[in-house]
Amino acid sequence: MRFAGTRGEPAVGFAEALFRGLAPNGGLYHPTSYPDLSNLFADLDPEMPFVDLAATLTVGLLGDELGSDTAEAIARRAFSFSPALVKLDEKLFLSELFHGPSCAFKDFGACFLAAAVEALGPPDSRKTVVLTATSGDTGSAVAQAFSGREGVEVVVLFPKNRVSPLQEKQLTTVGGNVTAVEIEGAFDDCQRLVKSAFASDTISSELRLTSANSINLGRLIPQAYYYVDAWLRLRGASKSTVRPVRFVVPSGNFGNVTAGLLAWKWGLPVSGFIAATNINDVVPSYLKSGIFSPKDSVKTHSNAMDVGNPSNFERLTALFEDREAMREVLTGQVVDDNTTEEVIARYADTSGRFVCPHTAVGLAAAERELEKARDSGDDFVVLATAYAGKFREVVTKASGRNVPLPERLRSALELPGEAIRLEPTIEALESLLLDRYAT
Ligand SMILES: *Cc1c(COP(=O)(O)O)cnc(C)c1O
Numbered sequence: 001m002r003f004a005g006t007r008g009e010p011a012v013g014f015a016e017a018l019f020r021g022l023a024p025n026g027g028l029y030h031p032t033s034y035p036d037l038s039n040l041f042a043d044l045d046p047e048m049p050f051v052d053l054a055a056t057l058t059v060g061l062l063g064d065e066l067g068s069d070t071a072e073a074i075a076r077r078a079f080s081f082s083p084a085l086v087k088l089d090e091k092l093f094l095s096e097l098f099h100g101p102s103c104a105f106k107d108f109g110a111c112f113l114a115a116a117v118e119a120l121g122p123p124d125s126r127k128t129v130v131l132t133a134t135s136g137d138t139g140s141a142v143a144q145a146f147s148g149r150e151g152v153e154v155v156v157l158f159p160k161n162r163v164s165p166l167q168e169k170q171l172t173t174v175g176g177n178v179t180a181v182e183i184e185g186a187f188d189d190c191q192r193l194v195k196s197a198f199a200s201d202t203i204s205s206e207l208r209l210t211s212a213n214s215i216n217l218g219r220l221i222p223q224a225y226y227y228v229d230a231w232l233r234l235r236g237a238s239k240s241t242v243r244p245v246r247f248v249v250p251s252g253n254f255g256n257v258t259a260g261l262l263a264w265k266w267g268l269p270v271s272g273f274i275a276a277t278n279i280n281d282v283v284p285s286y287l288k289s290g291i292f293s294p295k296d297s298v299k300t301h302s303n304a305m306d307v308g309n310p311s312n313f314e315r316l317t318a319l320f321e322d323r324e325a326m327r328e329v330l331t332g333q334v335v336d337d338n339t340t341e342e343v344i345a346r347y348a349d350t351s352g353r354f355v356c357p358h359t360a361v362g363l364a365a366a367e368r369e370l371e372k373a374r375d376s377g378d379d380f381v382v383l384a385t386a387y388a389g390k391f392r393e394v395v396t397k398a399s400g401r402n403v404p405l406p407e408r409l410r411s412a413l414e415l416p417g418e419a420i421r422l423e424p425t426i427e428a429l430e431s432l433l434l435d436r437y438a439t
Pocket of ligand 1: 104138252255256304
């Protein structure tokens with residue numbers, strides 16, 4: 001596969017796109033063509049472990065460029081965890097994506113990226129610095145995925161007072177090669193700073209910057225794999241009748257749903273995607289009105305989706321001829337905080353199941369769409385993006401019950417955190433990076 005920038009930049013291979021992060025004019029790397037994997041999908045064994053599925057897909061997609069052995073090795077080193085498909089109702093399923101090291105779906109992208117950076121770099125003497133902005137989960141996933149890897153430094157920017165206390169602990173307690181930086185601003189400021197840092201000649205002459213947020217192709221590609229996994233498990237479970245599947249994707253920066261659309265472009269039989277947002281609804285409004293108008297983000301219960309100017313919108317538009325074509329596969333649903341709380345409480349009451357606020361947004365959207373599609377016979381798969389205990393305050397308040405924390409999160413809470421405070425200016429970030437890492 002070859003990847004060109006969304007702003008007219010020329011095509012490069014996977015490894016180059018991985019280390020560049022952003023294309024030279026500020027565009028995002030995006031496939032120039034879509035391989036047809038429908039035969040490969042049809043031949044998959046519904047019993048195969050996720051890591052084997054990931055290895056097969058990585059070889060199918062990147063084997064030509066990287067060689068089959070390297071492609072397979074990256075997938076095998078990345079995934080020590082798997083998605084789990086859970087049946088909630090006759091037509092409603094959850095794909096639990098929170099069984100990795102940071103208990104959120106971003107582990108899939110981050111672990112694959114870390115394995116790829118380790119396997120494919122560093123190509124010259126500059127130090128490799130992974131720079132990423134997080135609205136919550138990216139940072140901890142990246143921090144865990146890269147922790148202790150030789151020759152790689154990690155810098156995570158997070159917005160002050162906009163991540164949950166536990167997320168903050170997860171970011172600030174890794175230490176070692178991982179530096180947490182608290183920005184006096186919102187997530188959009190963090191994202192703008194990362195973009196400016198990549199455009200800075202001062203930085204690139206001294207350091208090899210690599211992005212690790214959802215704009216990096218090395219995170220995007222593996223996120224397509226769990227859509228294939230969910231489809232495969234459904235196929236395995238239904239045996240005789242294979243029903244069309246619709247994915248409901250809690251969305252903020254729109255990397256996740258973009259990855260799903262890639263899987264669909266490669267031939268995965270999906271009848272539609274529903275992007276579920278909180279009231280930060282620029283993409284659902286675009287789908288309705290045709291006008292894309294980025295805004296400042298608003299704080300909500302599902303804070304990893306508080307994004308006012310989703311970066312991956314450029315990739316979404318690159319996938320389609322026009323908005324009409326996009327609307328044939330992608331629908332938007334907007335869910336407010338009251339509904340989010342109501343869904344959390346209802347699932348806890350009726351089934352004792354705790355869902356995180358992002359997953360609750362997805363469930364609310366799925367319920368509305370299921371109502372509309374009563375007679376369609378489609379199966380709905382909601383991506384469960386994080387473990388409920390990561391958003392303890394919201395889930396406890398909404399459900400009136402105490403949410404258990406998994407052990408790996410509990411231990412982070414005990415440790416003292418450490419973060420560097422920074423003004424939201426590129427000058428401040430430049431001096432920080434050069435002081436710490438330039439040789
Ligand atoms: C990042 C995140 C999202 C949103 O995913 P995007 O790829 O940014 O659309 C949803 N839920 C959780 C828990 C997240 O961490």
